[in-house]
Amino acid sequence: MWPTLVANDARALIRFLVDAFGFTETVVHGEGDRVDHCELAWPLGGGIMLGSVREAPDNPWPLKPGTFGAYVVADDIDALYARAVAAGAEITRKPFDTDYGSRDFRARDPEGNLWSFGTYRGEPR
Template structure:
């Protein structure tokens, strides 16, 4: 068990086929399915944890014109910290991820790659952990 606090900022997205997107994010990138609420192909609320900390929330697109959280599928983008970029890239390729930028080294010491999920969202993975607080 870790002493890290639970995430307090949750990036969120909507998906046309939320169950399929969840499976993809788990299989291709290594997110961990924490909770999924819904019925059949409809996901009302899901949380996926990232092994190094943090996570995302997602749900199915709703056909409700008064939806207070009407996010368009495929418009999400995130930078996710990972330790072994080359191994994660190989995993993503094996799972069928569309790689939009192969692994590369940045001028600030990070190793990164970028992929697009089946819904069209962009995921950048890198070793850069951000500036110290």
């Protein structure tokens, strides 16, 4: 699964997601400030795709910037939290322990998207 989002300033968002949260830039297509397609890999597997918002009728992915939300599995929540704070992420909830055994924190990126990071990997199948 590849969650997708759009951004008003996609290049700045890419830099932020790499610096603050630790995504790895895999590929970025586009010219100048416009990003037609970007893939960012997550260290534990999977990743996201993103691009610049476009006006209709040239909008192949009609989402609004800042409306994305995701839960991302991570191993060291406190270290990731410290990295996000150092990079200027807007923290919406500091690290906390859940009643189901996860350690989580939440942040917003500069576009307003909500990111929740935690150690919960889901129930065994």
